Amino acid sequence: MRILLLLVFLLSCMASNVFATANVKLDKVEISQYGLYPFQQTPFIDEVKLQALISELEKKVAIEPKNAHWSENNELITEVPGRMLDKEAFQLLFRSAYYEQNMKHITVPTMPVYPKVDQSLLKEIQTKELGSYTTFYKKGNKERADNIALAAAAIDSHVVFPGESFSFNDVVGERTAQRGYKRAPVIVKGELAEDIGGGICQVSSTLFNAVDLKGIQILERYAHSRSVPYVPEGRDATVSWWGPDFVFKNRYNQPLLIRAHANEGRMVVRILSSESVDHFTGESS
Known part of the structure; x- marks a missing residue:
């Protein structure tokens, strides 16, 4: 006791x-x-x-x-x-x-x-631009433009650490009306249709072209069933919540910062890092 x-x-x-x-x-x-x-x-x-x-x-x-x-x-x-x-x-x-x-x-x-x-990390890894890409869209198509802006905001400021993978679907999340996404044109089996979140493939395709770098390994990418007007043929990356995803892996020795912005018909993605990112330690594939 x-x-x-x-x-x-x-x-x-x-x-x-x-x-x-x-x-x-x-x-x-x-x-x-x-x-x-x-x-x-x-x-x-x-x-x-x-x-x-x-x-x-x-x-x-x-x-x-x-x-x-x-x-x-x-x-x-x-x-x-x-x-x-x-x-x-x-x-x-x-x-x-x-x-x-x-x-x-x-x-x-x-x-x-x-x-x-x-904030100290963000300041450090915005000093060197590794890649960027710009695509254009019709700002008059408000529903599609709003979808693009929402998806761009979701990936903006995202940091991908060395050896870490980025999944577009995981980061952006499900595209639903409750989250602000609207019905807009999409490509389904080669045909134009309308669905919630139409237009976000322009965001994933712009991102793909921006991250197509030596130090980044593309793990998963799918092309549309027909050509799209915002990127050259074969340079697109279609995504769907219940289907294709766009996934890449950071093979650099430093974190990568994604800056994305969509406004007035321009979709811009920039890939940034620190000055010491030149030391490439990944695979060439």
């Missing part, structure tokens, strides 16, 4: 140093219900129920970090850290509160989650 009390004291002391920011509290009454049935008043905790609680709290306190990015006005927006459940600290707190009668409640502890891309 003395050993158990000593363990509880040590756990309580360790838990008291935890920095808690989630503002989610568990009262003693709720904590006591996690005893192993039918022995709720014994030193046995139902570990299955505790793990289920941990899973629930992970979702409740989680905040995704936000990467630094460039705004439409070319203003650098700083990164915003997120947070996640500190599972180890929570287990210490929970077990201390379960065994220690004087602990009336606990505050769920969290730990920061830092963004992958911060």
Whole structure:
């Protein structure tokens, strides 16, 4: 019994140093219900129920970090850290509160989650242009123009780290009316039709021509079933949420920054990196 009390004291002391920011509290009454049935008043905790609680709290306190990015006005927006459940600290707190009668409640502890891309990285990898490509579209076709602008904004400021792959579908996401995409002309089996998100293939095709560089490996690309007017024949990259994707891999030793902008009938993609990107370490294919 003395050993158990000593363990509880040590756990309580360790838990008291935890920095808690989630503002989610568990009262003693709720904590006591996690005893192993039918022995709720014994030193046995139902570990299955505790793990289920941990899973629930992970979702409740989680905040995704936000990467630094460039705004439409070319203003650098700083990164915003997120947070996640500190599972180890929570287990210490929970077990201390379960065994220690004087602990009336606990505050769920969290730990920061830092963004992958911060403003210092963005500043560093915008110094050297590796490639660029421009295509043109009819700005009078508002639905198609809006789709192009939405998809361009989705890939703008995206960073592809060395050895990392870029998937157009993963980055842009599903093209739905709820996300602002509109019905516009698309090519389906060689025939013109209308569908949600029509026009975004011009974005993927412009991106393909911009990243067609020695240090980039094209992993997945499909051509349309008929020629398209915005790129030369054979230089397109069709995409569809339920079908083809455009995927490439960064074979350079430095991160790549994608800058994309669509406005007034011009679709522009630029590929940037740092000055030391000349050291090519990838495969030639």
